[in-house]
Amino acid sequence: MMIETVKLTKSFKGKNVVDEINFYIDEGESVGLLGPNGAGKSTTISVISSLIKPSAGDVKLYGKSIIKNPAAIRKILGIVPQEIALYEELSAYENLKFFGEIYKVKRSVLEERIQEILDMVGLRERQKELVKTFSGGMKRRVNIGAALLHRPKIIILDEPTVGIDPQSRNHILETVQKLNKENGTTILYTSHYMEEVEQLCKRVYIMDHGKIVASGSKTELLNILSSEDTIKIHLNETSDDILKKIQQIESVRHVDETDDGIRIISKKGNNILSSLIHTVESQGAEITNYQIETPSLEDVFLHLTGRTLRD
Amino acid sequence: MFAVFKTQIRKELRSPWALILLLVGSIVLTLIFANIDQDTSTTVPIFSTEEKKEEVLNKWEPLLNKNSNFNFVVEEDTAARKLVEEGEHTAVLQLFEHDYRLITNSSMPAVQMLEDYVHMLFTTEAQLQAAAGNNNVAALRAEVESYLQEAPLQIQTEALDGGEVPDYNMGLQLLFGFTLFMAMFTIGFQVNAVSADRANGVWDRMILSPISKTAMYTGHLCYSFFIGFLQVGLVFLIFRYILHYDLGGHLGMILFVAAIFSLSMVSVAMLFTGFIKTPEQFQVIYSSVIPIIPVISGVYMPPGTLSNPILLFIADLFPLQHAMNSLMDIALYGAGWDDIALQIAFMLLIGVICMGVGINLIERRNN
CATH class of the missing domain: 3.40.190 (D-Maltodextrin-Binding Protein; domain 2)
Structure with a gap:
């Protein structure tokens, strides 16, 4: 076990932002930390990386606490913060050089290392340009590059794809995948984009309100919903009354309105179609489309927390 | 420390206009006001x-x-x-x-x-x-x-060293005053880079690197001192060797006082950083407070004009008053090291206290 947290708690003004969480990361693993905004992911990362001290509990690196000796984790850690932590008035090359210098990368290898990373993040051709002239996606790529100069054993990425174009997003995801598969770098990836975590991580921790509400591989998490069906229906007209009436159907566990229809989570095996048609028609509406979906991690999150990831 | 120092220089070279503006400003203001002041009738x-x-x-x-x-x-x-x-x-x-x-x-x-x-x-x-x-x-x-x-009763005046009492040179006072005033801005804006680094996350990244906090602070503060001192030194040298102002015969001592003043002002700016949360707040508050200091220190007025003990006390809390006294004593009256030792000690004391409190406040907020 490379990193382990034991009843990790962090309070701000009497409120537990991180509440007695336990998790572990094995060496070479790619682990996702999933949760909506305000779930406590960034605070958890700050404590693990030794940036802030926990109010209670412990963080262990190879079984030894890092609370009193943060240097141990700092040596092998590369952190990609959520915000663009770069000097915008300097070029990509100058930024990487600065971070290489503060990480005490030997001068003889620094130049080679910078070019290698610029290749990896796809910015070699634009290395002399100022960061402030870059698009959001390019800035985020430099932001990641700055964490790789000292070849860390573990990289923590805090929502590295927020607000960027799909091309840059794909580039970042490929880079992270490459780091994990080809270099054996351990990854802790936080996001509120379910599909990213599904793509990158073998194991996932789901956080909400400062607690870990579920954990496991994708299959294990999906099994949580093995006793439920996700049904999506389209109506010719919708109202709050119809949603309330559907909710009252005996086997229905959850109803919510999404961008493309009404999502219903019900007990597996109960054929609720006839009840649904009856309920909808009693409200003067009609079902125009009906489909039973394979559950996704998004459905698991909804099931566990009662809200969607983007809430 | 050197990585931080070098990066600040790179940033400055990328956009040196604020520094150039403040440097030219202190020269222009001195030329305008010192010349106007010569005609006092x-x-x-x-x-x-x-x-x-x-x-x-x-x-x-x-x-x-x-x-x-x-x-x-x-x-x-x-x-x-x-x-x-x-x-x-x-x-x-x-x-x-x-x-x-x-x-x-x-x-x-x-x-x-x-x-x-x-x-x-x-x-x-x-x-x-x-x-x-x-x-x-x-x-x-x-x-x-x-x-x-040839009156039977006459008043005769002579300087402490027995020589002629020099005429008070208001132009020189304004030269020193405006130069130090502009340097206060330069130094403040440089120290504000600490707040900016904290706000944009670079500070946290540095904390997680092998570089020590002492090295982080030292890199930033040495750079702020260097730029402030460079500005003051350049202005004095321009006035001395290009505009041929008489700065007395002890240019080395004048530059030494400028160095101590710059050091002390870095600490004062650090104290502001400790109290203020964001770089934007720093710019607003620092820019509002700093112009008051030369006024209460009597920089723009002939000596003795300000007599309010409260204002004089407040002025004593800032390095400007002590630097002005030292510089005028050196340039006008040829004061030696003994004569300015107390003023230097005051500036160093202000520096030590402000730096200690400032860094303490910043660290407390981090925790």
């Missing part, structure tokens, strides 16, 4: 409505202009009245053969000083007139003046 329009107007004005105008503090200029009656009515002059003087009338639009102390001077002149002339009787008044005046040159 107050212009007072004079006129007469007497029948023998020419005769009256010809008599009093040269007598009035014997005092270099005032410059009496003959004007037409209506033009003179209009000047005071429109507020272009505070007072004008109407002259009669043996009397005068002061027409004023305010009761400022300067008007009282003018009245005192004119009153004394007319009284003296009346006394001379009375003493001369039917004889020539001009001859008696010349006799009195000649007598006063």
Whole structure:
């Protein structure tokens, strides 16, 4: 076990932002930390990386606490913060050089290392340009590059794809995948984009309100919903009354309105179609489309927390 | 530390305009205000409505202009009245053969000083007139003046070293004052880079690197000191060797005081950083407070003008007052190390206290 947290708690003004969480990361693993905004992911990362001290509990690196000796984790850690932590008035090359210098990368290898990373993040051709002239996606790529100069054993990425174009997003995801598969770098990836975590991580921790509400591989998490069906229906007209009436159907566990229809989570095996048609028609509406979906991690999150990831 | 220092220099070279503007600003302000200040006399329009107007004005105008503090200029009656009515002059003087009338639009102390001077002149002339009787008044005046040159009781002044007491040089005071004032801004804006790094996340990244916090602070603060000192030093050297200002014979000591001042101001700026949360707040608050310091330190006024003990106490809490005293003592009176030791000690003390409190506040907030 490379990193382990034991009843990790962090309070701000009497409120537990991180509440007695336990998790572990094995060496070479790619682990996702999933949760909506305000779930406590960034605070958890700050404590693990030794940036802030926990109010209670412990963080262990190879079984030894890092609370009193943060240097141990700092040596092998590369952190990609959520915000663009770069000097915008300097070029990509100058930024990487600065971070290489503060990480005490030997001068003889620094130049080679910078070019290698610029290749990896796809910015070699634009290395002399100022960061402030870059698009959001390019800035985020430099932001990641700055964490790789000292070849860390573990990289923590805090929502590295927020607000960027799909091309840059794909580039970042490929880079992270490459780091994990080809270099054996351990990854802790936080996001509120379910599909990213599904793509990158073998194991996932789901956080909400400062607690870990579920954990496991994708299959294990999906099994949580093995006793439920996700049904999506389209109506010719919708109202709050119809949603309330559907909710009252005996086997229905959850109803919510999404961008493309009404999502219903019900007990597996109960054929609720006839009840649904009856309920909808009693409200003067009609079902125009009906489909039973394979559950996704998004459905698991909804099931566990009662809200969607983007809430 | 060197990585932080070098990066700050790279940032500065990328956008050096603020630094250049402050450097040029201190030179331009000194040139403008120091030159204006050399002509300290107050212009007072004079006129007469007497029948023998020419005769009256010809008599009093040269007598009035014997005092270099005032410059009496003959004007037409209506033009003179209009000047005071429109507020272009505070007072004008109407002259009669043996009397005068002061027409004023305010009761400022300067008007009282003018009245005192004119009153004394007319009284003296009346006394001379009375003493001369039917004889020539001009001859008696010349006799009195000649007598006063060799009067039995005379005041003699000499400097502490026995030499001549130098004239106070207001231009020099303004040179030092504006230069240090502009350097306070430069230093503050450089120290604000600590807040900026904290706000954009670079500070946290540095904390998680092998670089120590001491090295992080030292890199930033050494750079702020370096830029502040460079600015002050450059301005002094430009005035000394290009504009040929007389800065006295101890340029090395002057630069030493500038270095201690820069060091102390870095600490004061650090104290501000400790109290303030964001770089934007720092810019607003620092830029609002700093211009007050030269005013309460009496930088723009002749010495002794400010006597309020509270203001003098507040001024003593900032390095500017001590640096100004040291610089003027060195440049004007040739003060030695012993003479400025106390002022240097005050600046260092301010530096140590402000730095300690400032860093402590920043670290507390981090925790």
